[in-house]
Amino acid sequence: MADTLQLEPFQHSAALSLGVELELQLVNTNDYDLAPYADEMLRLMARHKLPGSVVPEMTSSMIEISTGVCQNTADVLGQLATIRDALVRSADKLNIAVVGGGTHPYQQWHEQRIYDKPRFRQLSELYGYLSKQFTIFGQHVHIGCPDADAALLMLHRMSRYIPHFIALSASSPYVQAQDTQFDSARLNSVFAFPMSGRAPFTLSWDQFGEFFAKTTRTGVVKSMKDFYWDIRPKPEYGTIEIRVFDTPLTIARAAALAGFVQALGAWFLQEQPFMPQEDDYMVYTYNRFQACRFGLEAVYVEPATGQHTSLREHILQTLEQIKGHARELGALDGIELLANDAAQARNDARWLREQQARERLLAETVRQASLRFRGPN
Structure with missing residues (x-):
């Protein structure tokens, strides 16, 4: 039996602060297939003074960018634009391009190379071919929470809006040169991992610590990084991290999605609109599948009432409901774009x-998608 690992303390962060990560595709400019240029890109990007960070990802045709701590969506967009512009300049020097989107439409997973980093090698040994199939691209949004218990409450409230996040960000209809008929096929690859899905229903950090102790005692989990949940706590940052977004094709959309999360968070904190319950998760998997498969044309089952409605209509109602909070936070432009x-x-x-x-x-x-990522200029 493995030793029990201690759950690290939940650090302080400013409530509703934001951080955004984007996993991006590196493609050649010959046939626009994925190209293993992560090392060269990292070397060139290291010459730029940038906010946030630029790091490798699981395979060598991917790169991840992240903002620093942001207070609003203007800050998110400004930081992403600075990093994006440096990425484009570096890619031009290498005669490659950078692209958004949740999947590359026709890359062959078996051709991908695992990036040479100890954690990625360990994951490759553990998960086998799934590691190369994890050449998929998502946006992660961190939102600051006042304390650990508030983080768990926000996590379970946000869970009702996972279908909304999926449908609005969906950008992965093609896999292995086939139209999958899913708007977000990327998440099907995530669901293959044993620690994917939803977090356990706990509303106190002490209870969550007990769950963490049980799972680490089995040796299946060694740290919070081993959970591939749709939303997970990040105690080292004092945030929760929402992980279901496909990487959008533009940084404007990425910032708008972060603004949606922030405005929802403000609504939760200031109005306490509902208390989440374990029963909310009875329809969770169905709603998530509907959003992945049909995007904005999905059916949404209201967790509290069981009423079936149009996901698109529910998104529009939600965006209208939080518009006042979005205005106060400076997120209104992004909310209107999504609406x-x-x-x-x-x-x-x-x-x-x-x-x-x-x-x-x-x-x-x-x-054409690579041109969209470059922005209007």
Whole structure:
């Protein structure tokens, strides 16, 4: 039996502060397939003075960027723009391109190389081929919580909005050159991991510590990093981390999604609109599947009442409900962007399908997506 590991204390952070991570694709500019240029990109990026960080990911055709601690979406967008511009300049020197999106439309998983880093090698030994299939690309949003118990309460309240996050960010309709008929096929790869899914229903940090002690005692889990939950606490930062977003095609959308999380968090903290319950999770997997499969055209089952409604309508109602909080936080522009897209049932998955219908060549669709990532200039 393994030794029990101690859960680290929940650190202080400013309530509603934000941090955003984006996993991005590196592609060549010949056929726009993934290209193993992470080392070269990291070397060039190290010459730039940047907010946040730029680090390798599981395979060598990926790179992860993250902001520092941000107070609002203008800060998120400003930091992401600075890093994005440096990425584009570095990629141009290497004759490659950087692309958003939750999956690369036609890469072959078996061709990918595990990035040479001890943790990635250990994961590869443990998970085998799943590690290379984890060449998928997500956005993670951290939101600061006043204390550990408040973090767990916010985590379980946010869980009701996981389908909303999935549908609005969905950008992974293509896998292995096939239209999967999912708006977010990326999450199907995440679900294959044994520690994926939802966090246990605990509303006190002491209870959560007991759960953590039990799981670490078995040796299955060695740290919080081993949980691939849709939302997980990050005690070292004093945040919860929402992990279901596909990487958007633009940093403007990434900032808007972070603003949605922040405005929801403000609503929860200031109005305490409902108390989460274990029974909320009876419809959780169904709602999550609906959002992955159908995006903004999904059905949403209201956890409290069991009422079936349109996810798109529920998103629009929610965005209207939190508009006052968004205005106070400076997140209103992003909320209106998301509301306009929801009203038209538009997300990045739909944009990719429309491009492919017009171009009839996935390489050209990826090229067009790389131009979107570069921004208006």
